[in-house]
Amino acid sequence: DTGVSQDPRHKITKRGQNVTFRCDPISEHNRLYWYRQTLGQGPEFLTYFQNEAQLEKSRLLSDRFSAERPKGSFSTLEIQRTEQGDSAMYLCASSQDGIQQPQHFGDGTRLSIL
């Protein structure tokens, strides 16, 4: 079990640039989640996938955000035309099916917008 891995760990970019993050879930997990966490707050749900299907998107996920999981394995989260308010930790989690299944989190990608 190699755990959930996220890349990069840190990303610093100028406002207006596009950024893309990658998440590799635990291999046998068919569910994959993206969260955003700002300083001093708990994670806020952004979106999740079951296999390659994106099943739910939060209202926090504006049209500048897009997520994909093309083959039901790794996922990418892209933010276009970044804004100062996008600065946060972006967490990925994966789980097996079932309400009782815990989500396993990655280390996150910290995004800083200059």
Added chain:
Amino acid sequence: AQTVTQSQPEMSVQEAETVTLSCTYDTSESDYYLFWYKQPPSRQMILVIRQEAYKQQNATENRFSVNFQKAAKSFSLKISDSQLGDAAMYFCAYRVNNNDMRFGAGTRLTVKP
């Protein structure tokens, strides 16, 4: 709306003592799961303990136990024999159906040697 409230932004405990972190939630669902996650500084979030709403017996995991009061919608975490390694942010989370989890704002626990 489903919300999770952690009313204690910070707590501290003496090493080897016991501390209780509080959590309340609001839901109209009857079946759901509750979780406590631990997030050490600059490290990933890990599961501490979970509780199914239909089970009346409180969950325990070694030094960690919960006090689940369904009618009061309360789900507190008790850490016994606190250790320095327990210092972290603790998040209470709620999950209904098979969807995302809703997290509280967290409680920062400091353990004093």
